[in-house]
Amino acid sequence: MSVLVIAEHDNKTLNEATRAAVTAAKKFGGDIHILVAGQDARAVADAAAKLDNVSKVMLAESEPLGHKMAEALESLVLSVAGSYDAILAPASTVGKNFMPRVAAKLDVMIISDITAVESADTFVRPIYAGNAMMTVKSSDKVKVITVRPTTFEKAGDGGSANVETISAPDAVATSSFVSEELSKSDRPELGAAKIVISGGRGMGNGENFSMLEKIADKLGAAVGASRAAVDAGFVPNDYQVGQTGKVVAPELYIAVGISGAIQHLAGMKDSKVIVAINKDEEAPIFSVADYGLVADLFKAVPELEEELGKAGY
Amino acid sequence: MKILVPVKRVVDYNVKVRVKPDQTGVDLANVKMSMNPFCEIAVEEAIRMKEKGLAEEIVVISIGPAGAQETIRTALAMGADRGIHVTTDAAVEPLAVAKILEKVVGEEKPDIVLLGKQAIDDDTNATGQMLAALLGWPQGTFASKVEKADGSLKVTREVDGGLQTVAIALPAIVTTDLRLNEPRYASLPNIMKAKRKPIDAKTPEDYGVDLSPRLEVLKVAEPPKRQGGVKVESVSELVSKLKNEAGVL
Ligand SMILES: Cc1cc2nc3c(=O)[nH]c(=O)nc-3n(C[C@H](O)[C@H](O)[C@H](O)COP(=O)(O)OP(=O)(O)OC[C@H]3O[C@@H](n4cnc5c(N)ncnc54)[C@H](O)[C@@H]3O)c2cc1C
Numbered sequence: 001m002s003v004l005v006i007a008e009h010d011n012k013t014l015n016e017a018t019r020a021a022v023t024a025a026k027k028f029g030g031d032i033h034i035l036v037a038g039q040d041a042r043a044v045a046d047a048a049a050k051l052d053n054v055s056k057v058m059l060a061e062s063e064p065l066g067h068k069m070a071e072a073l074e075s076l077v078l079s080v081a082g083s084y085d086a087i088l089a090p091a092s093t094v095g096k097n098f099m100p101r102v103a104a105k106l107d108v109m110i111i112s113d114i115t116a117v118e119s120a121d122t123f124v125r126p127i128y129a130g131n132a133m134m135t136v137k138s139s140d141k142v143k144v145i146t147v148r149p150t151t152f153e154k155a156g157d158g159g160s161a162n163v164e165t166i167s168a169p170d171a172v173a174t175s176s177f178v179s180e181e182l183s184k185s186d187r188p189e190l191g192a193a194k195i196v197i198s199g200g201r202g203m204g205n206g207e208n209f210s211m212l213e214k215i216a217d218k219l220g221a222a223v224g225a226s227r228a229a230v231d232a233g234f235v236p237n238d239y240q241v242g243q244t245g246k247v248v249a250p251e252l253y254i255a256v257g258i259s260g261a262i263q264h265l266a267g268m269k270d271s272k273v274i275v276a277i278n279k280d281e282e283a284p285i286f287s288v289a290d291y292g293l294v295a296d297l298f299k300a301v302p303e304l305e306e307e308l309g310k311a312g313y
Numbered sequence: 314m315k316i317l318v319p320v321k322r323v324v325d326y327n328v329k330v331r332v333k334p335d336q337t338g339v340d341l342a343n344v345k346m347s348m349n350p351f352c353e354i355a356v357e358e359a360i361r362m363k364e365k366g367l368a369e370e371i372v373v374i375s376i377g378p379a380g381a382q383e384t385i386r387t388a389l390a391m392g393a394d395r396g397i398h399v400t401t402d403a404a405v406e407p408l409a410v411a412k413i414l415e416k417v418v419g420e421e422k423p424d425i426v427l428l429g430k431q432a433i434d435d436d437t438n439a440t441g442q443m444l445a446a447l448l449g450w451p452q453g454t455f456a457s458k459v460e461k462a463d464g465s466l467k468v469t470r471e472v473d474g475g476l477q478t479v480a481i482a483l484p485a486i487v488t489t490d491l492r493l494n495e496p497r498y499a500s501l502p503n504i505m506k507a508k509r510k511p512i513d514a515k516t517p518e519d520y521g522v523d524l525s526p527r528l529e530v531l532k533v534a535e536p537p538k539r540q541g542g543v544k545v546e547s548v549s550e551l552v553s554k555l556k557n558e559a560g561v562l
Contacts, residue, residue, distance in 0.1 A: 010474070069479070070445075070452055071452070074446060092473050093455060093471070093473045096439075096454075097452075097455075098442070100407070100439035100441075100443045101442050101446035103443065105447075108408070109407070109527035109528050110408075110439045110443070111528065112437045112439060113436065113438075126536070127434065127436055128324070128330045128339060128433070128436070130536055131330050131339075131536065132339050132533050132534070132535065132536065133534050133535070134532070135531040135533075136528040137529045138528055138529075139527055139529065172451065173482070174450070175480070175482070176479065176480050177477075177478075177479055178467060178478040178479055179477075180472075180474075180475065181476040181477075182474040182476075183474060183475045195561070227491060231492065236476075237471045237475070238472070243433065244430075244431060244490075246473070252562070262329055263326070269539055272561065273559045274539075274542075286544070287539075287541045288539045289542055290542035290543075290559065291543060291551055291554055291555065292541075292542065292544045292545065293547075293548065293551055300548055303549075304548050304551070307548050307549050307552040308552060311552055311556060
């Protein structure tokens with residue numbers, strides 16, 4: 001048995017989601033290899049080589065791989081797929097983009113966004129926005145899987161694998177990278193933050209999000225949002241938490257001016273502690289909140305900032 | 314240019330589904346069904362391309378039970394030109410859907426296949442990408458903006474870090490994200506008109522695709538239930554509880 005994990009990274013640092021995928025891979029038993037596909041991504045490969053239980057790291061570099069182009073990733077992964085029983089990648093927008101291509105080419109059904117590995121062929125995955133959990137047994141020869149990072153422990157360091165350079169496939173003529181517009185923030189990444197404070201339509205406008213940012217900066221938290229807040233242009237798309245956005249499971253999730261639609265709950269209901277601030281005491285968010293505060297957010301949020309200050313933050 | 318838009322009939326997004334007591338699936342009896350919201354966005358985008366004079370014909374296809382015909386009719390009422398209904402009562406996995414679509418693409422020869430990024434029932438997020446791989450086509454997934462250039466598309470994609478723009482040569486696959494557009498409602502006259510638009514009736518056998526599932530569903534269970542907690546009276550009580558009771562501050 002050997003398992004290939006495709007690393008998630010930004011060409012500079014290894015993303016924590018990779019550690020979750022390695023933990024999922026460990027459950028298969030057998031060798032774990034990591035593939036780092038990027039550009040000038042040596043540091044990522046070196047970090048991957050230190051992961052516990054990893055016995056080999058492959059590094060492939062090219063411009064299209066650096067931009068995570070799906071077509072390039074597909075051919076690269078297919079070029080090494082032959083020797084593996086399972087291929088895993090984090091269920092990020094990168095993994096979701098190229099892994100189904102790999103699966104189709106191998107003539108296997110992708111198993112998306114798994115939350116548990118029951119055995120080497122049986123997995124659990126959420127369906128219907130997490131309102132049901134489906135256990136599936138795959139009859140395919142190779143398992144091609146994306147892993148929901150929030151439900152697996154992060155594998156630690158302790159390994160010292162070799163890094164082997166492999167050649168990148170030729171660039172495909174039909175697709176090319178044009179540009180990117182990445183949100184810049186000194187706050188922790190939404191998916192990995194210990195505390196997340198999210199705002200919804202109730203925030204009223206984008207400027208008001210600065211109230212949440214102040215609290216986030218006190219707590220070292222990330223800022224998220226509901227779809228309504230993103231659609232209204234208050235904040236960029238990468239803030240969206242939910243069924244079709246990001247899934248988060250921090251120690252503490254604070255929902256401000258968010259009603260709690262099932263699509264939003266799908267992205268945060270596995271948080272350890274949930275706080276809801278909403279002026280409507282009937283809002284569905286209160287049915288999942290450990291602590292609910294029925295209040296006008298424009299009064300409660302500044303007060304929260306002040307109270308946190310008093311508490312030493 | 315011709316655009317093929319595959320659409321799926323799913324449980325309406327407002328419905329909170331219930332798991333069946335015998336854990337064989339979710340209860341679909343008397344549940345409101347609708348077009349998958351991401352598919353609606355795909356239909357809308359195709360119509361806008363046609364309205365801009367970029368496309369001449371929009372063909373909608375659905376693979377599913379008899380009821381899927383309604384979903385095709387909805388797309389026709391929005392403005393698509395004709396439909397193809399591949400009737401089956403089987404639960405068809407994205408891989409098999411992609412294989413049928415591959416055959417349909419061979420017959421219809423569209424320049425773009427425009428699909429939703431994910432169906433809100435199985436949440437797989439794979440059909441477009443699988444079809445792209447089978448056809449050897451480039452893809453622009455999770456699109457929030459699609460611009461046509463000479464022989465290619467510029468697609469702005471919603472990614473975890475923000476936005477990425479790629480150029481893909483036609484023929485190509487595009488999958489839609491939420492911010493691409495706001496789908497229109499079909500007007501009554503258009504609903505009437507749609508009744509006369511043609512829908513080709515097909516079966517999976519017509520395409521010779523093996524639909525046997527690769528994933529056997531062993532069980533469908535309720536997720537762990539979250540207990541609602543307490544209401545606090547003030548912000549100071551909240552902070553004190555978070556600190557002393559929950560231990561998260
Ligand atoms: C296909 C599809 C996918 C979707 N995916 C997602 C997703 O990934 N993530 C997501 O979040 N949603 C998603 N949605 C949308 C979801 O259904 C809801 O529409 C959305 O979550 C609502 O956002 P909201 O709670 O901010 O807005 P609303 O539902 O409008 O709620 C606003 C809340 O703010 C409160 N409020 C207003 N003013 C104040 C104030 N001054 N003080 C305190 N409280 C106040 C109100 O009481 C209300 O409860 C999706 C929908 C579809 C159809």
